Amino acid sequence: MSPLGAPSPKTLEANSSHDVDSRTGFMAPQIPLRRLPEPWEPWEVLLDAAISAKLQPGDAIGITEEDRSRSERWRTRIRESVILDTIGLSSSDILLRRAHLVLGFLMHFYVQSLPPHSPVLIPKSISIPLLKVSTILDMPPVVTLSDTVLYNWDLKSAPETTSSIDLDNLCCQTLFSGLKDEEEFYLSSARIEIRGVEALEIMHLIAIEIANCHDVNGAGTKDAVLVSANYTTAGTSINRVTNHLYRLAVVINDLKRLLLNVQNGCDPSIYYNDVRPWFRGEDSDHSKRKWIFEGLDGLLESGTLVKPPTELSGTSAGQSSLIHSLDIFLGVDNRRPVLGDAGMVKTPSFLERMKTYMPKKHRMFLGDLECRKPSLREFVVEKNEQSLNAAYNASVMALKEFRDSHMIIVARYIIGPAHRDAEATKQKSESLEGVDSSLLKGTGGTDMVKFLKGVRNQTAEAVVGTA
Ligand code: HEM
Numbered sequence: 341m342s343p344l345g346a347p348s349p350k351t352l353e354a355n356s357s358h359d360v361d362s363r364t365g366f367m368a369p370q371i372p373l374r375r376l377p378e379p380w381e382p383w384e385v386l387l388d389a390a391i392s393a394k395l396q397p398g399d400a401i402g403i404t405e406e407d408r409s410r411s412e413r414w415r416t417r418i419r420e421s422v423i424l425d426t427i428g429l430s431s432s433d434i435l436l437r438r439a440h441l442v443l444g445f446l447m448h449f450y451v452q453s454l455p456p457h458s459p460v461l462i463p464k465s466i467s468i469p470l471l472k473v474s475t476i477l478d479m480p481p482v483v484t485l486s487d488t489v490l491y492n493w494d495l496k497s498a499p500e501t502t503s504s505i506d507l508d509n510l511c512c513q514t515l516f517s518g519l520k521d522e523e524e525f526y527l528s529s530a531r532i533e534i535r536g537v538e539a540l541e542i543m544h545l546i547a548i549e550i551a552n553c554h555d556v557n558g559a560g561t562k563d564a565v566l567v568s569a570n571y572t573t574a575g576t577s578i579n580r581v582t583n584h585l586y587r588l589a590v591v592i593n594d595l596k597r598l599l600l601n602v603q604n605g606c607d608p609s610i611y612y613n614d615v616r617p618w619f620r621g622e623d624s625d626h627s628k629r630k631w632i633f634e635g636l637d638g639l640l641e642s643g644t645l646v647k648p649p650t651e652l653s654g655t656s657a658g659q660s661s662l663i664h665s666l667d668i669f670l671g672v673d674n675r676r677p678v679l680g681d682a683g684m685v686k687t688p689s690f691l692e693r694m695k696t697y698m699p700k701k702h703r704m705f706l707g708d709l710e711c712r713k714p715s716l717r718e719f720v721v722e723k724n725e726q727s728l729n730a731a732y733n734a735s736v737m738a739l740k741e742f743r744d745s746h747m748i749i750v751a752r753y754i755i756g757p758a759h760r761d762a763e764a765t766k767q768k769s770e771s772l773e774g775v776d777s778s779l780l781k782g783t784g785g786t787d788m789v790k791f792l793k794g795v796r797n798q799t800a801e802a803v804v805g806t807a
Pocket of ligand 1: 525528529532599602611655656657658659660663743746749750753754781782786788791792795796
């Protein structure tokens with residue numbers, strides 16, 4: 341701990357207590373387990389069956405009778421499956437992560453392939469083990485970004501070097517649709533997470549400088565020689581922080597480029613019609629159906645679960661610990677709910693809520709990051725040096741531009757196809773207002789246009805005045 345009782349700069353160092361790796365960041369440090377071992381093989385077999393049957397979302401445009409009966413046959417298999425024991429999973433995070441992924445995918449396949457107005461009754465063979473595994477991991481019983489991205493990566497070919505990961509050599513293990521578009525969608529997040537490792541390193545270096553500078557200035561000595569020496573150290577520290585912040589802006593710009601590259605392999609209408617429907621959570625269900633987990637009462641009565649699951653939003657890159665880290669580190673105040681954020685009526689805000697969908701140790705990382713004193717922003721405001729202010733603003737504006745680009749992507753991948761859908765279903769809408777508002781909800785249940793604009797504006801508000 342520093343003299344002020346703040347967490348040491350080590351908080352930002354890649355370390356195992358936070359499951360943050362110096363090569364892969366928040367992504368699993370090694371290629372995640374590709375298949376559960378024998379006792380749980382029946383789940384893998386059911387997942388293979390869903391993928392190879394090319395199940396369609398129940399409300400897919402142009403779904404045929406044959407599609408419907410194929411998915412009903414698969415759901416019958418799920419209902420008739422035995423409930424497998426999860427005890428052997430609990431001692432290994434590696435097994436638990438794969439189990440969460442497999443059971444989460446099975447549940448989303450089950451729920452989303454149902455006819456649009458059928459009740460959502462999740463059979464015991466999935467609900468009981470999923471609720472148990474999720475409780476151990478302290479994560480919601482739904483597919484999260486950790487399932488689709490962090491613990492779902494693989495390499496196309498043996499790497500030439502083990503020191504870094506070639507972003508073009510990444511591929512995914514498990515997909516709903518089996519389509520390249522879905523894979524590219526997950527990989528755009530994966531590449532951002534890995535490129536973001538440099539951002540984490542820079543944050544760590546800045547944290548060291550701030551801690552040093554603070555210790556030096558806090559010495560409070562009256563000795564003239566030492567005071568001038570202190571000024572020199574503080575001065576060079578400010579220069580180093582300035583340089584690091586410009587480097588951080590370059591990395592954030594790269595994240596933006598990687599985000600926009602999603603367009604190279606993921607077609608917007610395929611994403612909208614064939615990929616996105618699988619992620620929907622309870623709060624983005626068009627028919628507003630409640631998800632009922634069979635066997636839940638028994639788990640509550642036995643004390644295996646203390647309360648019914650409440651977090652059932654669909655997966656969203658709003659769960660990216662990297663982007664949350666950048667916000668926290670730069671001092672973007674995005675905890676205030678914004679218009680369109682479901683958190684306006686229920687606290688906490690959407691972005692706060694998304695933290696509960698992150699792996700527990702990543703949540704702890706963010707918690708520690710938040711406690712840092714002085715924060716970067718406090719340091720910048722206190723020093724009020726022109727060059728430092730400009731460098732800080734460059735990083736903040738790079739993050740704001742990342743969000744501008746993200747909004748362009750959302751317009752192309754959701755708003756555009758939603759319009760085309762509305763036209764196809766003869767709604768004849770000319771404006772966004774003409775589109776069924778449930779179609780313009782994020783998978784996390786937000787009123788996405790207002791919400792994303794709000795977060796983008798909050799980012800821009802973090803800039804400091806020039807000295
Ligand atoms: C085709 C690509 C993408 C689409 C269509 C998309 C869509 C959305 C939508 C609709 C939201 C609103 C929240 C919700 O889910 O309800 C959202 C939030 C968010 N997305 Fe994406 N997204 C895409 C790719 C990415 C990628 C690659 C990242 C990188 C990490 C990302 C980062 C975020 C973040 C951080 C939020 C929370 C809002 C914010 O902090 O600005 N998204 N996204």
